[in-house]
Amino acid sequence: MKAVGARLPRYDGVGHVTGQTTYVDDFRVHGMLWAKALRSPVHHAAITKLDTSRAEAVPGVHAVVTHTDVPQLEYGHLSGLGIPADEPLLAKDEVRYMGQPIALVAAEDLEAATAGVAAIEIEYEERPTLWDVREAFDSDAAVVHRWGNWYPHFEDEMDRRQIRKGDIQKAFEDADHIIQGVYRPAAIEHVPMETQVSMVVPESDGRLTIHSCTQAMYFSLGVISAHLQVPLNKLKIVGGTVGGGFGGKVDTASETITALAAMKAGRPVKWRWTREEEFLASSTRAPWHMEIIDAVTSDGWILGRKMLTLHDSGAYARFSPYGLTKHSFHHTGAYTIPHLHFDGYVVFTNRVPTTAMRGFGVTSVSFAVETHMSRIVDELGLDPYEFRLKNANRIHDTSPNRISYTDPSTVDVLQSIAGATGHDLAPAYAAATREPREGEWLPDHLVDQISTEGH
Amino acid sequence: MAKHTGRGLAAIEYPSGMNQxxxxxxxxxxxxxxxxxxxxxxxxxxxxxxxxxxxxxxxxxxxxxxxxxxxxxxxxxxxxxxxxxxxxxxxxxxxxxxxxxxxxxxxxxxxxxxxxxxxxxxxxxxxxxxxxxxxxxxxxxxxxxxxxxxxxxxxxxxxxxxxxLNAFAAITNSETGEVDSPPHAAISYAACAAEVEVDDETGIVRIVRMVQAYDVGKAINPTLVEGQIEGGAVMGLGLGVLEDSYPYYPSPDHRGSHFGSYFVPGMEDLPQIETIIIENPSATGPYGAKGIGEMANNSQPPAIAAAVHDAVGVWVTELPITPERVLRALDAKAAGGGQPRREGKHIVFDEELSVNSVASGISWTSDS
CATH class of the missing domain: 3.30.365.10 (Aldehyde oxidase/xanthine dehydrogenase, molybdopterin binding domain)
Known part of the structure; x- marks a missing residue:
């Protein structure tokens, strides 16, 4: 029988639904210690004192790990792509968000580890905070990051991601209507059933076996080896079966710190985040602030789009510069718009750092673009399907980065939904296809953007 | 006081593979x-x-x-x-x-x-x-x-x-964002029509039905494709009307720390879901496949926002569309507000949310 296209049973389905699949937390090994983290209780502060000597003396405690134990304190997941690192593995002189890890205590049981955390002597000098991304640019705003309040290291050291195409001012001049709106989707949690967890076993041959819930074993392998300053052959990640990720387990949130504790204690260590830690200290989807100004004609052509995006990164950059760039590449949605002017900023606040989540960078822009499209339909008295079909991506239309589309399906999916919901399309729209523009589908303003290069 | 039905539409696209x-x-x-x-x-x-x-x-x-x-x-x-x-x-x-x-x-x-x-x-x-x-x-x-x-x-x-390995697509012009090669492995498309019921007394938005079409290039396993689409739809529903890490954003106060104070969709929230799979093959994916795992939660929030407007005549453009936001918008509408500013050919919504209303360090208009 054919395998591709067949409704074959899920490879691991029976194990999942009968509870027999082995996840990281199902592993227990002899001599395993439990870990508990000291996390920042404040949003933004200088650390003026950090003394772990009393914690180390707590009965049952075998290791207390702080920033002094990390061979390379800062390493970013995107360092390989030239995006500089800004986040210490464990806080050193300052904390920038509530819940930021400062130390990890490994002990015979969780009670001893918790007692060890309580015995760490630490003092903070609180600093002003920043929460509203719109205020980050004000001269009197609290400064919350060593790079300033927004990321300054895009190509050519630009402090924003720009897209420019065509002539936006001409689009506004030619437009019958200029329609403006603001869109603000919320931060949400990944809510995996399996909270962040890792178990690290120091092996007799000097290697570390790292049981990990990472979504990206080799990504994490690279990050751990960089922090520990060891070659890849000293580390073995055991994983591949993840109890829910949705993007939140690309961060390598627990593995490296657990490894340091295991190395220091000379014993296997497990660090399992509580549900409360998962909700409050793990990364979230980012909140976004987006403003769109569209130049449109009365008969429903979009001539141009001007857009401003403020991406609430939280306290550190993590994947946010990547996410904003992806966002900018898709800010026309499933449509072709010839004149574009996009400015986007990655803004730092004192929130838990935001990270990748299902649809990263584009979930936000899909909400903004499509809600704005619906408003234009309503204001101009258009048909919601026909307005979208008219501006839909066609073969040889070009993206914001001037890449030609080869197999776009905006037309196909809209016609399918119209058919399934009983929405009658005018004959021209019912007959529209994804094929290259011509005739009534190729008005003057779309001629220059057509290209056959790339896909 | 009554329940109002409304319909909304959204169409989206999404790339396969890392950006660039x-x-x-x-x-x-x-x-x-x-x-x-x-x-x-x-x-x-x-x-x-x-x-x-x-x-x-x-x-x-x-x-x-x-x-x-x-x-x-x-x-x-x-x-x-x-x-x-x-x-x-x-x-x-x-x-x-x-x-x-x-x-x-x-x-x-x-x-x-x-x-x-x-x-x-x-x-x-x-x-x-x-x-x-x-x-x-x-x-x-x-x-x-x-x-x-x-x-x-x-x-x-x-x-x-x-x-x-698809070669890294470099940005060759930081001013315009031009790239030297396609910055993705493939692009998938989808559309969602949502039907909602809005209670104008409680402000509660119930999602009644979603009809969704996805171009997956080639459905390697149609059952798993449907699972992604339906599961993603429910996640999009949560994004649309339920979930918020910061209920008083931008304030960090009153975060939900357990399942009783952070609302993920439950069985009672599930709408009727109809799924249409389209196969417009990509030149690059195995057997023409395109990735749709992530985009599966992208189309529902805007379709829901449009359906809420269709039902009760208010635009809620901050997510999630909570009962509080619906009721505040209905109150504003009843008081004669909630309308865009119309000036010549300009139609300006949401001025109270714009950077222009809050900040001094950045401004945003069609002619700046």
Missing amino acids: NGDPSQAWIKVKPDGRIDVFSGTSDIGNGAKTIQSQIVAESIGVPYDWVTFDNSNTDSSPVCTGTFASRATVIAGNAVLKAAEEVKTKLLEIASAEMEIGPQDLDIIDGEVQARGAPSLTMDVADVAAAATYGHGQLITGTGAE
């Missing part, structure tokens, strides 16, 4: 002496079905039954590089890696079979675990026998390796 590419996946395969297939891939399965999909691709490309394939992604010693399971890349990028490895295995199996059957390899194919001569289907040899012959007769280990 540069994200390798690799795989290798070995064949056991009875023809059973061991696949080693570094792709984590986060519930997206990577083990299933990659096993199906291998079974199809070699020509053996699905249950002959063992999939091992358990560790970084035995499995080669996979950048990871994110960016809708597990089917398209990692799928191409196992496809290439499987093709190499098939070539080697046919070379052994050719020697055993004394028929040129170009005249042989593998169908359902059996090597068959083209045009002479009675001339056959079981793949199990081919593998045994390789092991015990020819002294060979049959393996295949595969690597997929």
Whole structure:
């Protein structure tokens, strides 16, 4: 029988639904210690004192790990792509968000580890905070990051991601209507059933076996080896079966710190985040602030789009510069718009750092673009399907980065939904296809953007 | 006080693979002496079905039954590089890696079979675990026998390796965002029509029905595709009307710290969901596949926002569309507010949310 296209049973389905699949937390090994983290209780502060000597003396405690134990304190997941690192593995002189890890205590049981955390002597000098991304640019705003309040290291050291195409001012001049709106989707949690967890076993041959819930074993392998300053052959990640990720387990949130504790204690260590830690200290989807100004004609052509995006990164950059760039590449949605002017900023606040989540960078822009499209339909008295079909991506239309589309399906999916919901399309729209523009589908303003290069 | 029904529409697109590419996946395969297939891939399965999909691709490309394939992604010693399971890349990028490895295995199996059957390899194919001569289907040899012959007769280990890497697409102009090559492996498209019921007394928005169409290029496993689409729809519903890490954003106060104070969708929230799968193949994905794992939660929030407007005549453009936000918008509308500013050809919504209303360090207009 054919395998591709067949409704074959899920490879691991029976194990999942009968509870027999082995996840990281199902592993227990002899001599395993439990870990508990000291996390920042404040949003933004200088650390003026950090003394772990009393914690180390707590009965049952075998290791207390702080920033002094990390061979390379800062390493970013995107360092390989030239995006500089800004986040210490464990806080050193300052904390920038509530819940930021400062130390990890490994002990015979969780009670001893918790007692060890309580015995760490630490003092903070609180600093002003920043929460509203719109205020980050004000001269009197609290400064919350060593790079300033927004990321300054895009190509050519630009402090924003720009897209420019065509002539936006001409689009506004030619437009019958200029329609403006603001869109603000919320931060949400990944809510995996399996909270962040890792178990690290120091092996007799000097290697570390790292049981990990990472979504990206080799990504994490690279990050751990960089922090520990060891070659890849000293580390073995055991994983591949993840109890829910949705993007939140690309961060390598627990593995490296657990490894340091295991190395220091000379014993296997497990660090399992509580549900409360998962909700409050793990990364979230980012909140976004987006403003769109569209130049449109009365008969429903979009001539141009001007857009401003403020991406609430939280306290550190993590994947946010990547996410904003992806966002900018898709800010026309499933449509072709010839004149574009996009400015986007990655803004730092004192929130838990935001990270990748299902649809990263584009979930936000899909909400903004499509809600704005619906408003234009309503204001101009258009048909919601026909307005979208008219501006839909066609073969040889070009993206914001001037890449030609080869197999776009905006037309196909809209016609399918119209058919399934009983929405009658005018004959021209019912007959529209994804094929290259011509005739009534190729008005003057779309001629220059057509290209056959790339896909 | 009444319940109002409304409908809304959204159409979206989404890329497969990391933005700007540069994200390798690799795989290798070995064949056991009875023809059973061991696949080693570094792709984590986060519930997206990577083990299933990659096993199906291998079974199809070699020509053996699905249950002959063992999939091992358990560790970084035995499995080669996979950048990871994110960016809708597990089917398209990692799928191409196992496809290439499987093709190499098939070539080697046919070379052994050719020697055993004394028929040129170009005249042989593998169908359902059996090597068959083209045009002479009675001339056959079981793949199990081919593998045994390789092991015990020819002294060979049959393996295949595969690597997929789309070159990094560099931004060549930081002012315009132009790139030097396509910054993605493929693009998928989808649309969602949502029907909602809005209670104008409580402000509660109930999602009644969602009709969704997805271009997946090729549905490697239609059941898993439907699972992604339906599961994603419910996640999009949560994003649309329920979930918020910061209920008083931008304030950090009153965060939900447990399931009783953070609202994920439950069974009672599920709407009727109808799913349409479209197959407009990509030139790049295995068997024409495009990745849709992530975009599955992108189309619902704007379709819901439009449906709420259709139902009660207010635009809520801050997510989630909570009862509080609906009631405040209805109150504003009843007081004669909530309308855009109209000035010449300008129609300006949401001025109270704009940077212009809050900040002094940045401003935003159509002519600045």
